Amino acid sequence: MxxxxxxxxxxxxxxxxxxxxxxxxxxxxxxxxxxxxxxxxxxxxxxxxxxxxxxxxxxxxxxxxxxxxxxxxxxxxxxxxxxxxxxxxxxxxxxxxxxxxxxxxxxxxxxxxxxxxxxxxxxxxxxxxxxxxxxxxxxxxxxxxxxxxxxxxxxxxxxxxxxxxxxxxxxxxxxxxxxxxxxxxxxxxxxxxxxxxFDFENPPPANDGYGDDFKEEFGIDQNDIMVLQPTRVVPRKGIELSIDLCSKIQARADKNICLVVSHLYGDEGVDYYKNLVQLADRASVRVVWAGDRVGETRGYDQVGRKIYKLWDIYPIADFVTYPSLYEGFGNALLETFYFSKPVLVNRYQVYKDDIEPLGFKVVTMDGQITDRVVDETIELLSNDKLANEWTMHNYKLCADNFSxxxxxxxxxxxxxxxxx
CATH class of the missing domain: 3.40.50.2000 (Glycogen Phosphorylase B;)
Structure with missing residues (x-):
């Protein structure tokens, strides 16, 4: 047909x-x-x-x-x-x-x-x-x-x-x-x-090393905790909550945190982006706005800077934030599960209705970064065994339900x- x-x-x-x-x-x-x-x-x-x-x-x-x-x-x-x-x-x-x-x-x-x-x-x-x-x-x-x-x-x-x-x-x-x-x-x-x-029947391709210099390109120390926000810069994505999480973890951990936002700003104006920049500055959280260096294909821009795909960045992230206030479903969340990364999820309605009941293991929040949210995130960042158990469990659930x-x-x- x-x-x-x-x-x-x-x-x-x-x-x-x-x-x-x-x-x-x-x-x-x-x-x-x-x-x-x-x-x-x-x-x-x-x-x-x-x-x-x-x-x-x-x-x-x-x-x-x-x-x-x-x-x-x-x-x-x-x-x-x-x-x-x-x-x-x-x-x-x-x-x-x-x-x-x-x-x-x-x-x-x-x-x-x-x-x-x-x-x-x-x-x-x-x-x-x-x-x-x-x-x-x-x-x-x-x-x-x-x-x-x-x-x-x-x-x-x-x-x-x-x-x-x-x-x-x-x-x-x-x-x-x-x-x-x-x-x-x-x-x-x-x-x-x-x-x-997502194509959970076929795991992500083996790392070919293309993204290994991403941290160096953006001046992120190898010992820093790298948190990835794989979304556009629009108000419903709740990026201010990611900044708040990073600020609170940084106050308690002995490492610096860098929040990497993967997409461009400007889809719905620039006011939200400007407010986020000021918020991050007040909270002493370093944010890398990587949207002009993350594209649909690899290559170089007009001034010779290396362009990465989002799939080059997932493997090197330590943690992913998905604090959306609203989503039709949640493509970036499925992508996070696909790359077996621990993740924070704001319990938007579709997540509560269609995803959460399946039994996913994630750090959940309800509109604010509480002490529990910070504690669970720090535990996952410091306990590779636990993080691996959670991400393997999530991958299997996705293979059964979203493949x-x-x-x-x-x-x-x-x-x-x-x-x-």
């Missing part, structure tokens, strides 16, 4: 792009299908892809329309309605050409029918599918989970396409149990839960229901 993945972007390391890549890997290598790609930004195989820049949510016209649709004081003017209609028609035509060009049998809209970052795109995908094209809509987060989408004049479009109330050869897939309940309670729509996964094997069987079931 020829399967077309559709979204605004399949590029980089955002959760949607990562999970779409995993789905395609399983669909092609394990289930024998062939996958193709349509989006406004792509880093997928060129011969199997159709780039449509108008599908990207970051285009000027899209941003301008988005602001008008979700402005709390806006109303649905003829101008706005006309622009939505015009953009939807163009995108639907582009999608129809994609389906025809690659003889697509089934489409997989990736979050484009859940979060309205690009309203005309969601409408175009809905109208495409409404003609009878089979679809598996993969929803990562819904608009009603974000306050900013609950105002404005887009309601009629949200009702039609986010997600659409289609049933014929149409399957909804969500990534956690809360989304499953929410979709049922709000719209009376049934869905299948397929959690985020490609789980994804494989789930996708088989979804496809059987569509084509039964």
């Amino acid at each position: 020829r399967i077309g993945f559709i979204s605004t972007r399949f590029h980089g390391t955002d959760g949607v792009s990562l999970e779409a890549s995993k789905w395609s890997e399983v669909l092609e290598q394990d289930l024998g299908h062939e996958c193709f790609w349509f989006a406004g930004q792509l880093d997928t195989p060129e011969e199997k892809s159709q780039l449509c820049s108008e599908a990207f949510f970051g285009g000027e016209d899209v941003i301008s329309l988005h602001e008008k649709l979700f402005d709390p004081h806006s109303f649905i003017s003829d101008e706005v309605r006309s622009k939505v209609t015009e953009m939807e028609a163009f995108l639907r035509d582009s999608l129809e050409k994609f389906v025809s060009r690659f003889s697509i049998d089934l489409v997989v809209p990736q979050n484009v029918l859940a979060i309205p970052m690009h309203v005309p795109m969601g409408l175009a995908v809905t109208n495409l599918i409404d003609k009878g094209l089979p679809a598996v809509a993969h929803h990562h987060d819904f608009y009603w989970e974000r306050d900013r989408f609950m105002t404005g004049c887009a309601k009629e479009y949200l009702v039609k396409a986010f997600p659409p109330p289609l049933k014929n050869k149409f399957e909804h897939v969500v990534i956690n149990s809360a989304a499953n309940r929410s979709l049922k309670n709000r719209l009376d729509i049934e869905s299948t839960i397929i959690p985020n996964v 490609y094997n789980v994804l494989r069987s789930s996708l088989e079931g979804v496809l059987l229901r569509i084509f039964d």
Whole structure:
């Protein structure tokens, strides 16, 4: 079967792009299908892809329309309605050409029918599918989970396409149990839960030494405790809690601590980053903001500085912090388990609902760094045997619950229901 993945972007390391890549890997290598790609930004195989820049949510016209649709004081003017209609028609035509060009049998809209970052795109995908094209809509987060989408004049479009109330050869897939309940309670729509996964059937590749000079590059002493925060620099990631943890450990330990933040700041402005810099300075915690030196591929930047992948950094980290206030699931947490690292987790709702009940061994917190949190972290940092027991236990749990094997069987079931 020829399967077309559709979204605004399949590029980089955002959760949607990562999970779409995993789905395609399983669909092609394990289930024998062939996958193709349509989006406004792509880093997928060129011969199997159709780039449509108008599908990207970051285009000027899209941003301008988005602001008008979700402005709390806006109303649905003829101008706005006309622009939505015009953009939807163009995108639907582009999608129809994609389906025809690659003889697509089934489409997989990736979050484009859940979060309205690009309203005309969601409408175009809905109208495409409404003609009878089979679809598996993969929803990562819904608009009603974000306050900013609950105002404005887009309601009629949200009702039609986010997600659409289609049933014929149409399957909804969500990534956690809360989304499953929410979709049922709000719209009376049934869905299948397929959690985020990782290739736990195949352990990480052996260390080839590429990242061995990371500490030296950033002036981190070999005896320092290196704590890794493998997230973007946005408020919901709770990086201030990681700084607090490092400060309290440093006050009690006889070693210095360096907190390494792996991703760039600026996704949601720079104010949060500036506040973190001031907080770390007051707490005397050294933070390495490594985002401009950590990329999707190894190499060198324009001034000759070495670029590392995140996978080069995990092996040399002593501890990982994941103090998120909210997550749709938690890709970075699975990645931490994959690299067998001890970890601190702030008990965000999806963790409490879908991950914690499985019995993972982690340092947990509920919004603040308590003495218990500090004690347990210090114990893991000083007791290699205990840390190894915890991480081996976690890896096995992930292999049983969040592996490609789980994804494989789930996708088989979804496809059987569509084509039964």
